[in-house]
Amino acid sequence: MPISYSLVHVAPDAVETPLLVVVLAADPSLPSALNGIDRQLNGAIARTLGRRDFRGGRDETMLFVGGDAGIQRVLLVGRGAAPLTRAAARRAASIAARQAGKLGLSTMHLYLPDAAAAHVEGLVIGAGAGSWSYPDLQTQPAEKDRRARLEQVAVVASDNADVRAAFAAGVAIAEGQAIAKRLGQMPGNYCTPETFVEVGREIADRHGMGLTVLGRSDMAALGMGSFLCVAQGTTQEPRLVALEYNGGPEGQRPVVLIGKGLCFDTGGISIKPAPEMEWMKFDMSGAGGVMGAMEAVGQLKLPINVVGIIGSTTNMPSGDAVKPGDVVRASNGKTIEIINTDAEGRLVLADLLVYAKRFNPAIAIDAATLTGAIVVGLGHSAVGVFSTDKVAADEVLAAGDAAGEPGWPMPMWDDYREQIKSDVADMKNTGGRAAGSITAALFLQEFVDGFPFVHLDVAGTAYSQSDLGWIPKGPTGTPVGTFVEFVRARARA
Numbered sequence: 293m294p295i296s297y298s299l300v301h302v303a304p305d306a307v308e309t310p311l312l313v314v315v316l317a318a319d320p321s322l323p324s325a326l327n328g329i330d331r332q333l334n335g336a337i338a339r340t341l342g343r344r345d346f347r348g349g350r351d352e353t354m355l356f357v358g359g360d361a362g363i364q365r366v367l368l369v370g371r372g373a374a375p376l377t378r379a380a381a382r383r384a385a386s387i388a389a390r391q392a393g394k395l396g397l398s399t400m401h402l403y404l405p406d407a408a409a410a411h412v413e414g415l416v417i418g419a420g421a422g423s424w425s426y427p428d429l430q431t432q433p434a435e436k437d438r439r440a441r442l443e444q445v446a447v448v449a450s451d452n453a454d455v456r457a458a459f460a461a462g463v464a465i466a467e468g469q470a471i472a473k474r475l476g477q478m479p480g481n482y483c484t485p486e487t488f489v490e491v492g493r494e495i496a497d498r499h500g501m502g503l504t505v506l507g508r509s510d511m512a513a514l515g516m517g518s519f520l521c522v523a524q525g526t527t528q529e530p531r532l533v534a535l536e537y538n539g540g541p542e543g544q545r546p547v548v549l550i551g552k553g554l555c556f557d558t559g560g561i562s563i564k565p566a567p568e569m570e571w572m573k574f575d576m577s578g579a580g581g582v583m584g585a586m587e588a589v590g591q592l593k594l595p596i597n598v599v600g601i602i603g604s605t606t607n608m609p610s611g612d613a614v615k616p617g618d619v620v621r622a623s624n625g626k627t628i629e630i631i632n633t634d635a636e637g638r639l640v641l642a643d644l645l646v647y648a649k650r651f652n653p654a655i656a657i658d659a660a661t662l663t664g665a666i667v668v669g670l671g672h673s674a675v676g677v678f679s680t681d682k683v684a685a686d687e688v689l690a691a692g693d694a695a696g697e698p699g700w701p702m703p704m705w706d707d708y709r710e711q712i713k714s715d716v717a718d719m720k721n722t723g724g725r726a727a728g729s730i731t732a733a734l735f736l737q738e739f740v741d742g743f744p745f746v747h748l749d750v751a752g753t754a755y756s757q758s759d760l761g762w763i764p765k766g767p768t769g770t771p772v773g774t775f776v777e778f779v780r781a782r783a784r785a
């Protein structure tokens with residue numbers, strides 16, 4: 293069940309709710325809007341604050357039990373001493389949603405005193421993040437033992453156009469991230485290239501976008517020997533899915549978003565070691581991010597043209613699989629010597645980048661779980677941002693910061709290019725261990741012709757293997773936020 297979000301314009305003490313969440317800054321005093329609620333609780337909140345049992349530290353919570361009607365429970369959530377930002381609101385709402393989930397409450401109301409529009413947006417995104425789950429494949433407990441899942445989130449805020457727009461934007465981003473997370477969590481036998489066709493079709497139908505779906509023979513006709521060599525070892529039909537959103541003037545060059553969609557990456561003939569190979573179901577996170585971003589863009593009805601392109605397949609060893617030493621030809625005519633079949637993402641992206649040119653991009657940005665090396669270099673807290681165009685890179689970095697998905701710029705100097713020179717083809721698909729993320733980015737650049745390009749390596753950030761407190765472990769939704777903020781900023785400019 294997807295969550296339904298609503299915006300209510302009533303005094304916080306007048307709501308009827310199983311759970312009223314109140315977000316408070318450090319060392320809080322009782323907000324005057326809560327006087328009525330505090331009376332209902334016989335002064336328990338004021339006493340608690342007076343005793344400093346609740347101090348409003350970041351992620352601190354305190355639950356109050358009320359009566360059977362009106363406000364049945366109050367949850368105070370601290371947001372700490374730092375200035376109130378959209379990110380702080382998001383974090384507090386996520387903590388609240390996780391608590392509501394533990395209590396088994398299907399409805400909660402969120403109240404942040406003096407919330408501005410941006411904070412309302414953050415509250416909605418946070419509620420979506422904290423309540424996200426993927427229960428599809430687990431048998432549910434018997435009805436009597438089951439705890440309800442959060443289904444309805446209401447934000448209590450003032451009524452003005454800015455708040456309403458921010459609320460709608462929050463819903464768009466939350467639902468876009470939910471799409472990306474769901475795809476990221478689905479096992480490889482559930483999320484297949486066909487799943488991207490289905491999800492792409494749903495998004496296209498919902499928002500009146502153009503949809504193109506290519507299969508093996510279509511891609512062969514376009515000469516996509518690079519993408520297709522990755523799909524050589526699987527019986528599944530590989531898919532290229534393109535969504536075209538035309539919110540801007542006709543003829544306006546679009547922002548093109550590109551995603552790596554490996555539904556599973558065994559490594560192929562250069563097979564990966566068994567330990568932790570199961571994580572490689574997340575190797576479609578770039579493509580999931582493109583789908584989520586297109587959903588958000590469609591909901592936001594932004595006045596700009598945006599194209600989303602994903603390439604989806606599964607990297608499998610087989611008697612037919614591509615081998616180290618093989619040479620393949622991409623759709624721009626360039627030849628590639630396959631050194632390691634596990635460097636497959638860049639082979640898929642190469643043909644997507646050539647395909648992108650037909651849309652005459654204003655800029656293309658790809659997101660890919662491309663290299664283990666970026667996890668070594670930047671860990672799980674920063675997206676690797678690569679571009680030969682500093683202005684474009686800065687624009688994407690700003691979008692990532694705004695989204696709470698920070699990136700870090702990486703060099704793309706020519707010196708590194710030596711590492712991917714081949715004796716038999718135009719280039720090799722790997723450049724050895726040194727600077728592995730950079731040589732991957734330089735490989736991609738070989739397929740970009742005539743438009744600014746930024747590559748996002750999200751291998752460290754698309755999935756969290758540990759519970760982050762406010763974000764449950766699992767898929768994080770990155771890079772949906774970065775894509776949406778980038779497109780939003782362009783639409784405003």
Ligand code: BES
Pocket residue numbers: 557559575632634635636637661662663664665667722723724728751752
């Ligand atoms: N999908 C992986 C990247 C990856 C590895 C993400 C580990 C997260 C954790 C990618 O297709 C891959 O296998 N890359 C190789 C490239 C190498 C063979 C040059 C890698 O990073 O080991």
Ligand code: MN
Pocket residue numbers: 557559607633634635636637
């Ligand atoms: Mn690989």
Ligand code: ZN
Pocket residue numbers: 554557575634636637661662
């Ligand atoms: Zn991969």
